[in-house]
Structures are given as structure tokens and as C-alpha cells.
Amino acid sequence: MEQPSRRRTAAAFAALALVLMLLLICSLNVGSISLSAGEVLRGLLHRSGEHAAILWELRLPRSLAGILLGGALSVAGFLLQTFFNNPIASPFILGISSGARLAVSLLMVGLLCRGFLIGSAGMIAAAFAGAMAAMGIVLLLSQKVRQMGLLIVCGVMIGDICSAITDFVVTFADDANIVNLHNWSRGSFSGISWDNVRVLAPVVLTALALAFLLSKPIGAYQLGEGYAQSVGVPIRRFRLALILLSGLLSACVAAFAGPVSFVGIAVPHLVKGLFGTAKPLVIIPGCFLGGGAFCLLCDLLARTLFAPTELGISSVTAVLGAPVVIWIMVRRRLRTDERGS
Amino acid sequence: MHEFLVHTDGLTVGYRGVPLIRDITLQVRRGEILTLIGPNGAGKSTILKSIIRQLMPLGGTVYLDGRDMSGMHERAIAQRLSVLMTDRSRPELMTCGEVAAAGRYPYTGRLGILSAADRAKVHEAMALVHAEALYDRSFDEISDGQRQRVLLARAICQEPEVIVLDEPTSFLDIRYKAELLTILKRLVREKQIALILSLHEIDLAQKISDRIVCIRSHAVDRCGTPEEIFSGGYLERLYGMTAGSFDEHYGGIELAAVPGPPRVFVIGGGGSGIPVYRRLQRQGIPFAAGILHENDLDCPAARALAAQVITEQAWQPVRPQTIAQAKAVIDHCAQVLCCVPAFGPLNDCNRLLAEYAGSRLTAVTDST
Numbered sequence: 001m002e003q004p005s006r007r008r009t010a011a012a013f014a015a016l017a018l019v020l021m022l023l024l025i026c027s028l029n030v031g032s033i034s035l036s037a038g039e040v041l042r043g044l045l046h047r048s049g050e051h052a053a054i055l056w057e058l059r060l061p062r063s064l065a066g067i068l069l070g071g072a073l074s075v076a077g078f079l080l081q082t083f084f085n086n087p088i089a090s091p092f093i094l095g096i097s098s099g100a101r102l103a104v105s106l107l108m109v110g111l112l113c114r115g116f117l118i119g120s121a122g123m124i125a126a127a128f129a130g131a132m133a134a135m136g137i138v139l140l141l142s143q144k145v146r147q148m149g150l151l152i153v154c155g156v157m158i159g160d161i162c163s164a165i166t167d168f169v170v171t172f173a174d175d176a177n178i179v180n181l182h183n184w185s186r187g188s189f190s191g192i193s194w195d196n197v198r199v200l201a202p203v204v205l206t207a208l209a210l211a212f213l214l215s216k217p218i219g220a221y222q223l224g225e226g227y228a229q230s231v232g233v234p235i236r237r238f239r240l241a242l243i244l245l246s247g248l249l250s251a252c253v254a255a256f257a258g259p260v261s262f263v264g265i266a267v268p269h270l271v272k273g274l275f276g277t278a279k280p281l282v283i284i285p286g287c288f289l290g291g292g293a294f295c296l297l298c299d300l301l302a303r304t305l306f307a308p309t310e311l312g313i314s315s316v317t318a319v320l321g322a323p324v325v326i327w328i329m330v331r332r333r334l335r336t337d338e339r340g341s
Numbered sequence: 342m343h344e345f346l347v348h349t350d351g352l353t354v355g356y357r358g359v360p361l362i363r364d365i366t367l368q369v370r371r372g373e374i375l376t377l378i379g380p381n382g383a384g385k386s387t388i389l390k391s392i393i394r395q396l397m398p399l400g401g402t403v404y405l406d407g408r409d410m411s412g413m414h415e416r417a418i419a420q421r422l423s424v425l426m427t428d429r430s431r432p433e434l435m436t437c438g439e440v441a442a443a444g445r446y447p448y449t450g451r452l453g454i455l456s457a458a459d460r461a462k463v464h465e466a467m468a469l470v471h472a473e474a475l476y477d478r479s480f481d482e483i484s485d486g487q488r489q490r491v492l493l494a495r496a497i498c499q500e501p502e503v504i505v506l507d508e509p510t511s512f513l514d515i516r517y518k519a520e521l522l523t524i525l526k527r528l529v530r531e532k533q534i535a536l537i538l539s540l541h542e543i544d545l546a547q548k549i550s551d552r553i554v555c556i557r558s559h560a561v562d563r564c565g566t567p568e569e570i571f572s573g574g575y576l577e578r579l580y581g582m583t584a585g586s587f588d589e590h591y592g593g594i595e596l597a598a599v600p601g602p603p604r605v606f607v608i609g610g611g612g613s614g615i616p617v618y619r620r621l622q623r624q625g626i627p628f629a630a631g632i633l634h635e636n637d638l639d640c641p642a643a644r645a646l647a648a649q650v651i652t653e654q655a656w657q658p659v660r661p662q663t664i665a666q667a668k669a670v671i672d673h674c675a676q677v678l679c680c681v682p683a684f685g686p687l688n689d690c691n692r693l694l695a696e697y698a699g700s701r702l703t704a705v706t707d708s709t
Contacts, residue, residue: 087433216453220446224430226395231446231499232419278434281452 009282012274016289020067023296027063028055030304057194063296065192065200069253070263070295071288072204074271075211076249077264078287082218082280083242086148087328090264091131091250095158099134100127100254102162102169105185109173120199120256127251134158135247163259186312187258189299196256207248208288214241215280222278260295261314262321267291269328294320343407346371346503346535347392347422353400354384354391360399361387362559369503369535369552374525376546377539379556380580385539386427388556389507392537393424406502419447423499425492425506431481437491438476441467444499466498467491470524486517493521497528504528506538510545518542522549544592547571555579586645595645596622603629603648606667606674606698608691613680614639617705618646629674631667632659632690659690668697680705 028040035043035051043055077090084094091097107126111118118126141154170185184191192200217238220228229235253260271286272278298316305311348368355361362384369375377385390396392403394410403410405421423444432440444466445459455463467473470490475483480491489509496504509525510518526549529536540546546553546567553570555563557579563570570576571589580587585596599621605628607617614630619642621628630643631651643650651667653659667690671677677698684692695702 085430213451216446216449216451219453220443222430222432222435223440223443224428226424226426226428227430227443229395229415230393230419230422230424230426231444232415232417233446234415272434276434278432279439281454 020293066295067292068204070291072249073263074267074287074291076246078268079246092261094155096134097254098159098162100131100251103130105166123255127255131247131251184258187314218280266321266324351401372533373551374536376550383556423496423501441494444495462498466494470494503535599627601627606677608679609639612638615642622646629670
């Protein structure tokens with residue numbers, strides 16, 4: 001049993017890495033100016049050629065951010081699904097992304113009014129505060145509402161309220177940067193600079209590494225809280241770590257890309273199916289690769305489908321991700337029905 | 342090594358700071374099975390959860406091998422105590438082997454990767470609960486009884502000195518109940534571990550326990566060996582039974598006798614009367630049973646179900662006045678049922694009764 005499953009794991013990782021590489025190359029090639037693979041390679045290696053600037057200043061940071069943020073979002077989704085023991089929990093569904101976005105938009109607009117620009121670290125900090133506030137409300141509700149379905153509905157409501165206020169703030173912000181802000185509030189990987197990536201990458205990678213190191217207690221927690229406690233998981237500290245990490249990862253996404261829906265649910269589910277297991281030791285890195293690939297693909301589609309008009313990233317992730325969510329729910333319903341009979 | 346593997350001192354348990362049961366003293370030695378019984382809602386699970394620290398005790402101390410558990414590290418506790426509780430989690434995409442292997446948690450490294458030795462322990466535990474064949478099966482698609490055994494394997498490969506089980510046999514059919522308890526008994530004997538469990542089925546508690554703790558109306562009501570607990574009609578009081586009775590010898594529950602003057606007299610003995618008693622009870626017909634020696638197999642059921650029982654002292658010949666008493670009862674009965682296929686010399690009294698009944702007599706064979 002261990003041998004074939006190990007082979008499957010290796011094959012799945014290789015496939016994910018390959019897809020990710022291909023998509024990265026595609027997303028560097030494709031755009032308003034199409035480049036050949038050779039041009040991309042030359043541009044990247046020698047920083048020469050007429051389009052090096054496009055590659056280096058626009059497409060590469062955008063693609064890298066897409067990978068990092070997609071991975072972050074998927075892992076955050078996986079952590080939240082473990083925490084709430086619910087397969088459709090995710091930063092977006094539970095209103096955590098929207099809370100983060102609201103905090104960022106308030107800070108951005110507030111500072112813009114006074115003529116300041118907000119730095120990357122400030123954006124993450126604000127987003128983290130917003131994410132934690134939304135998460136706090138969800139957790140308070142989860143104490144009162146024992147029913148998971150109801151909790152999800154509450155999360156969606158919190159998200160809607162936060163989004164509405166964000167829209168309000170963005171609409172009435174009077175500044176030249178409003179275009180930028182508008183793009184961000186729709187959800188997009190465009191306009192991400194190297195400065196952003198330099199701050200974003202260490203934060204996301206550290207959080208991912210920490211999440212990976214929590215694989216063992218996460219695996220125990222998948223069997224139920226009582227069981228995890230009985231094998232020696234320090235429950236309070238572990239739950240706090242899950243909240244902080246998933247909040248931080250969601251915050252990074254919300255700060256730089258705005259709302260990105262369904263990735264957090266769809267990717268962990270697809271990755272579990274691909275690997276044929278839910279072991280966090282495999283699924284966390286798998287989610288990172290899968291999430292990166294999924295977001296690169298969505299970004300590519302958003303950029304190219306109706307070029308030169310760019311779609312909001314959520315429009316694409318929703319179209320690709322929502323069917324997966326529906327599939328999950330239908331299958332779960334089937335499973336419970338089978339047991340009932 | 343402390344005399345008691347687990348003992349509590351003045352333990353008070355409850356939810357959200359509200360005490361439910363105060364001043365609990367429990368003790369269990371190595372190689373011993375301690376069972377909590379008592380009515381629903383008495384607080385058996387609350388006590389177990391407080392012992393394993395899923396609930397914080399509101400007062401008092403739980404000791405594990407003489408050490409105060411509140412001062413012990415989570416991992417140190419987990420290496421000595423494992424649990425099988427009632428929460429039914431359904432982890433997705435996990436094989437039974439993986440679920441059982443989760444019991445190795447306190448022994449594996451930072452990332453929880455199993456060594457060859459760990460795997461060997463998992464296989465050993467699966468074999469012990471007769472679940473080797475389930476190793477590669479999905480945990481999701483096996484039966485309740487199988488699932489309970491896999492969870493027990495998980496608790497075993499944690500290599501504990503004590504296992505705490507909350508109603509491990511509920512929801513299992515009789516085959517799996519018997520299998521599970523047999524495995525537990527063997528485990529205790531062979532590995533000299535201690536078990537603390539709660540049981541719904543008091544008849545099983547009587548059979549498996551070394552000591553029984555009875556919880557009633559939020560207090561430890563009584564504590565002792567099965568022989569001490571299952572005597573003097575105590576269990577009927579413990580559960581506050583208002584209808585029917587509990588047979589302390591066989592651990593069976595009998596429904597209440599139909600009250601009223603007997604309309605049927607049943608001549609039984611040696612187990613032949615029991616099905617007839619049951620049928621008359623079901624049909625709501627008050628009946629009398631006799632003449633039974635007090636050590637007759639039919640006697641406990643007759644006492645529970647008949648409106649009147651005519652008995653004779655054990656090992657004694659039936660006295661004339663007992664026969665006269667039976668005839669007096671028969672005089673008021675419309676029907677006499679004879680369940681005994683043949684009368685021997687020591688059963689002559691019942692032959693006399695059958696003759697006395699005359700036309701009212703109906704012979705009952707096994708098929709009717």
C-alpha cells in the first residue's frame with residue numbers, strides 16, 4: 001500500500017510542478033505584446049531585447065505574485081477547512097477576505113486623502129487586522145451557532161457587509177489613484193510591482209513553511225478535536241496558530257489582489273482528489289503548487305479572453321471554481337444519504 | 342510505581358463552571374477494568390472527559406500513576422493514556438491503517454513520519470483487534486463495528502497504560518459487542534493495562550468489570566465488585582425502575598407482571614414455562630405459575646412475570662400444604678397449561694395438579 005501511494009504522490013507533485021512551469025511560461029509569453037519562448041528566455045536571462053522591461057517590470061512580478069497568492073489562498077482555505085471541519089470553509093466564504101479588504105481600503109483611502117501612499121508592509125498589516133477582526137466575529141458566532149451551515153451563511157453575510165462598505169469607500173474616494181483602487185477592489189493581479197513582491201514573498205513563504213510544520217497536528221485534528229487532544233496536541237495553542245496563519249495568508253491575498261473567490265475551496269478539494277489523500281504533509285505543498293497554477297491560469301484567462309479589456313480575477317475563478325464547490329456539496333449529500341439508508 | 346494507575350481525589354466535574362458531580366473518588370489498578378454505570382444523563386461521560394482532560398475539572402485532582410495530571414505535559418500523558426470516545430468523526434480519504442496509525446502521534450517526530458517500528462506497532466494493534474484485513478480499506482466505507490475496532494487499534498498502538506472508553510459497545514450488534522469486550526478483556530490480561538469505561542449495557546458491565554462505580558443523581562452512589570453491585574435489587578433502585586424488573590443472575594430485563602387475579606395456571610419447570618409466561622404477559626393475561634422449586638430455571642422469570650407463584654424450598658420434597666395451595670389457585674383459573682412433557686417421580690406433585698385440572702387442562706408443546 002505504501003509503495004503505490006508514494007509513487008502516486010511523486011507523480012502528482014511532478015505533474016503539478018510541470019503544469020505550473022508551463023503556465024508560468026505562458027503567462028510570460030502572452031499579453032498585449034506576444035513574445036516567443038526564445039524572446040522570453042533571452043529577456044529573462046540577459047535582461048536584453050526590446051521587451052525586457054515588459055517582462056521584468058510587469059509580467060514577471062505579476063506572475064510570481066499570482067503563484068504566491070494563489071498558493072497562499074489555497075493553503076489558507078485548507079487550514080480553515082481543517083479548523084472548522086467543513087469542506088466549504090474558505091477565507092472568501094467566511095468573510096475573512098472581505099474584512100481584510102475593508103481594512104486595506106479604509107487605510108488606503110484615508111492615507112491618500114492626506115497625500116500619503118501606503119507601503120506593502122502597511123497593506124499587509126492593515127489586511128491582517130481586518131482579517132483578524134472578521135475572523136473574530138466568525139469565531140464568536142461559531143460559539144453560538146453550532147450548526148456549520150448557519151455559520152457559513154453568517155460568514156457570507158459578514159463578507160457582504162464588508163464588501164458593501166468597501167465599495168462605498170472606493171466609490172467616494174476622490175483621487176487620481178482611484179483607477180488603481182478600482183482595479184484592486186475588483187480583484188486583480190495587475191499592478192503588482194517588485195516592491196510588493198519583495199515584501200509579499202517572505203511573508204507568504206514563512207507562513208507556508210510554518211503551516212507545513214503544523215502538518216502533524218493538523219493531521220491529528222482531522223480526526224476530531226477530542227482525538228487530537230488525546231494524543232497530545234496542545235489544542236488552544238494549535239487553534240490559535242491555525243487562525244493566525246490562515247488570517248495572515250488571506251490578508252496577503254486581500255491586500256495585493258483584492259477579492260479572489262472560490263480558489264480556497266476548489267483547489268484543496270482538487271488537490272486532495274489528485275493525491276488521493278488528505279494528509280497535510282502532502283496536501284499543504286500540493287495546495288501551494290495547485291493554487292499557484294490555478295491562479296496563473298485564471299489570471300491568464302482574465303488577461304487574454306477579452307483583451308485588451310481585462311476581466312476581474314474573481315470572474316474567472318468563480319466560473320472555474322464554483323462548479324467544483326457545487327460538486328463537493330452534492331457528493332457530500334450523496335454520501336450522507338448512502339449512510340442513512 | 343503507584344498502587345493505582347489512575348486515581349482521583351475529591352474530583353468535581355461539570356460544565357462551564359457549574360458543578361455536576363462533586364467529590365468523586367475513583368481508583369483503578371493495572372490489569373483492572375473499572376466501569377461506570379448509571380442512568381442516562383447522570384454524568385458518566387462528564388467524569389470520563391474530565392479524567393482525560395477534555396473538560397477541565399472544577400475541583401480535586403486526577404492522578405496518573407501517582408502524578409497530578411494537571412502538571413503533566415500533553416505528550417507525556419498521551420504516551421500513557423489513550424481514549425475511545427463517542428464523537429464520530431469521519432475523516433475523508435483515510436484508510437483504516439492510516440486512522441490506526443494516528444495513534445503513533447506521541448512517538449513520531451516533528452512531521453509525524455512513521456518509522457518501520459511504528460508501522461509494525463500499527464500492524465500488531467490491527468491484528469490484536471482482528472482488523473488486519475481492513476488495513477487498506479477506506480475508513481469511510483466500513484461498518485460501525487469495524488470502525489470501532491479500528492479506533493480501538495488506534496488507542497492500542499498509542500501504547501497506553503490506561504485506556505478510557507466512553508460507551509464503546511453502544512450502536513454495535515451483539516456479535517460486535519461480544520467481540521469488542523473479548524478483545525478488551527484479553528488486552529487487559531495480556532498487557533496489564535487498566536481500562537476505565539462507561540457502559541450502557543449493565544449486563545455487560547456485570548460480566549466484564551472488576552469494579553463498578555454507580556453514578557446516580559449527580560453523585561457516586563455506590564462502588565464495588567459486580568457481586569456487590571448486582572445484589573439485593575440495587576440496580577432497580579439505581580436506575581429508578583418503575584416498571585418491570587432486572588434479573589441480577591442473568592442480567593436480563595423483564596417487563597412488569599400483569600396484575601389481577603390469575604386466570605390461567607401454568608405448570609412449568611426446567612425452563613419449559615418461560616416462553617409460556619412471556620406469551621401470557623404479552624397478551625395481558627394474569628396467570629399463576631407452579632409448582633416450582635426455588636432453584637428451578639423457571640423460577641426467576643415466573644417471579645418477574647406471574648401474578649402469583651407457588652414455590653417449594655429448594656432440594657425439598659413438595660409438601661402437601663403446597664399442593665393444596667396450588668389446587669386452591671387452580672380452582673379460580675379458567676385454564677391450566679401444562680408445559681412439562683413428562684412427569685418424573687420427583688415431579689409427581691405437578692402430575693397431581695394436571696389430573697386435578699381435568700377438562701381445563703391443555704398440554705403445551707414446543708410448537709404451540
